[in-house]
Amino acid sequence: MATFSTNGVAFYKPPTNTDEYNVFSDGPTTVDDNSHRSTHLASTFDVAIVGYGPVGGFFANLLALQGHSVVLVEQSPHIYDKPRAIVLDHEALRVLQMIGLGKEIAGMISNHAGTTFIGLDGEPIKHFDPLPPPYPLAWFPTVMFIQPEMEQFLRDRGTSRFLRTTPDRDPSHGVVEVLLEHRVVGLDEDAGGVTVHVKDITGEAKFDKNMLDVVSATSLKRPAGAGETSAGDALSSGKSEPPTGAKHEEKQPFSIRAKFVIGADGGSGNSFVRKSLRIPYDSLDFDEWWIVIDTWLQRPAQPPLPPKSRQYCWPHRPGTFIIGPRNLRRWEIKLLPGEDPAIYSDPVKGLDRIKNLLGVYVEDVDAVDVWRAAVYRFHALVARKWTSERGRVFLAGDAGLCAGIRDSVNLSWKLSHMLRHPEIEPSSTPLLGTYQRERAPHVTTIVGHGKSFGLIIGELDLEKAKARDAEMRRLMAEGKVSSYRQAFIPDLDGGCVAEGDSAGGKLFPQPLVSTATGEKVKMDDALLHPRTMSWLIVAKDIEALDWLSSSSNSFMRSLGAQRIVVHPVGTNRSVESGSDTVVVEELEGVLAAWFEKYNARVAVVRPDRCYAYGAAQDEAGLNGLIEGIRKWLTN
Known part of the structure; x- marks a missing residue:
């Protein structure tokens, strides 16, 4: 913390x-929450x-x-x-x-x-x-x-x-x-x-x-x-x-x-x-x-x-x-x-x-x-x-x-x-130990960035402020500093992620997709159970799901895992969903680029949905990920 x-x-x-500025019709400080008692x-x-x-x-x-x-x-x-x-x-x-x-x-x-x-x-x-x-x-x-x-x-x-x-x-x-x-x-x-x-x-x-x-x-x-x-x-x-x-x-x-x-x-x-x-x-x-x-x-x-x-x-x-x-x-x-x-x-x-x-x-x-x-x-x-x-x-x-x-x-x-x-x-x-293992380094990094920016903004010494301005303008001119806030938000560097997997702990995209009815939605909303915190198996083609062994498939079903196939944009493949697998088509290429970056055809996503547990390019890789999850959850 x-x-x-x-x-x-x-x-x-x-x-x-x-009434114009606040949703509270009777003012912002005295909301009546008696209905919640x-x-x-x-x-x-x-x-x-x-x-x-x-x-x-x-x-x-x-x-x-x-x-x-x-x-x-x-x-x-x-x-x-x-x-x-x-x-x-x-x-x-x-x-x-x-x-x-x-x-x-x-x-x-x-x-x-x-x-x-x-x-x-x-x-x-x-x-x-x-x-x-x-x-x-x-x-x-x-x-x-x-x-x-x-x-x-x-x-x-x-x-x-x-x-x-x-x-x-x-x-x-x-x-x-x-x-x-x-x-x-x-x-x-x-x-x-x-x-x-x-x-x-x-x-x-x-x-x-x-x-x-x-x-x-x-x-x-x-x-x-x-x-x-x-x-x-x-x-x-x-x-x-x-x-x-x-x-x-x-x-x-x-x-x-x-x-x-x-x-x-x-x-x-x-x-x-x-x-x-x-x-x-x-x-x-x-x-x-x-x-x-x-x-x-x-x-x-x-x-x-x-x-x-x-x-x-x-x-x-x-x-x-x-x-x-x-x-x-x-x-x-x-x-x-x-x-x-x-x-x-x-x-x-x-x-x-x-x-x-x-x-x-x-x-x-x-x-x-x-x-x-x-x-x-x-x-x-x-x-x-x-x-x-x-x-x-x-x-x-x-x-x-x-x-x-x-x-x-x-x-x-x-x-x-x-x-x-x-x-x-x-x-x-x-x-449960992964809660601190995952969150503490993340928070420490974010707070550290906040401190760094606070020191930049709050410098009270005039000569130091002059030197700061000169250095920051030099870095800005040379393109050596990121201008995007998200660049300062770290991924997970350990915890409940696949060890040695380059995609493990990385932010997992949520692409805009088109469903079988032509509706354009965010990927999570296309799931069969969008409000359930379940493991996700996300594949770029239906064939990758066939890699699951009977043991892996049975174990993931016991966890209530959901499956979704997200075809790359413009593939013109069928997006008809099955009884337990949703099939959609991506609209902008965000997920396809992520799969390409990590040389993968399928990813296993944690129930928080924000981070990948790992990604695989073949049958052995996918079943290896499932075995890793089994160890985390059953030991």
Whole structure:
């Protein structure tokens, strides 16, 4: 696990027209989730998820679709509305597609136009551009979104399908129970599962409409050299105090039982699960404070705002400009040494100070209306362990949203396999150990890139900034640096992949395909069971599937593996599907190019669908892959 902790609220002002800018008709901070509260709670679950943020929501949807019972325990009464994630990548979108929500999000996202890094002289020193089509996963590679809006969508269109009270709930799906305003206060793990001790905290901790960071256990800390305690601390402490004289009835904890527990309950300072496992973090030596300001563009600014996002690499005030969906415009601005973040939460002068900050980058400040702002501590940390000793408690989702979604899809299919095979002791199988083996290097690399870019943007020394600009322009002119964001996203370098296979662990494409009816769809949607996290056997011709031995075929069927043939574009071969094999034709050549790159005719794809287990060119190679999977899943 890695984390960027976020502590302290600066200021909040609701948008003037919430109906125009936000899906919440009654404003963005007080979403009523009473419909998600469970009234008849079971006592035993397959999985307990601590934290009902977006990562917890993804876990719940993935696991329930596989038929597993889930309980979500969340201490807040409603969604955490604060400037946080704003970018999703194509892997995250593919997971949304897997849980059946891909087609509904079009109106909530916008394509990322790219980013320009601006040097001291106001000219570019680096570019990040979107990948050109055809897109590897059939989704635009990077999109922008509004996190509270997406979270509400994930609950209303996702989790609500599995609630016990949902009419016409699919009986093949697992039941999801939701405990809002409840806090996990203890975990007792044994060989058979985990006893989760839960306390009802109704009335003890709620979001205040004017305070966004009210569940943080850590009060705002100041950068080195900052001033003493000020009146603004009342807003920035992250606490919502009851009225004077108010009394809360002390409720006794109760217990529920789960076979596995997932801690998706925040970063280093806030996660009860991490603390209960006593897992330390290693620092990547990056610890800075920034203020994040979300605004709505009310009219065209004069002069116009940049057409692409920008990184202002200016020592006098490093900052970032981001173009969000619809009229959302965000600025992320570094706090300077000695600057007290509490001054921006002053209820009288805070808004004027925020506008003064915006004035560093925007001449026409009145063209935007400040919606919300928060002070963040960007602290790069990596957990030394992601799993308990007995292998029944896991950490997830504290290294950013895209990383958390990768956590969810990586771990969910492995837990699903274990739940279907209760005879396997978690600590005795290598499968669950691959969660940390695969995710930790990936997260460390991503956080390391974030640190590197942060050092580029946040350089405060003028002479060093001049040297940086010169070097980056030289590299840009010589074409020695990639301009594509996806180039910085690593593949898997180990774990549950075919050893020695060049395709093992590589991002597996999702091409656009044409079905037998002529419908044009993304490949995953053409599967017989598109919502099932199953192994895939993907071949470029039907003959390659005949290579499966009877033993391999029987084993893969026992796993519920799906088979699909994707003919290269223009082959004019039949796309009539059989009873257990889908046959389609590719439209753009993305998958054909992947097969050519790895000299293969067939690939075995992991249940997360994003990564290949391996690829083969002949019968021996394909059956060898299946034998490797057998060892991973049965030992």
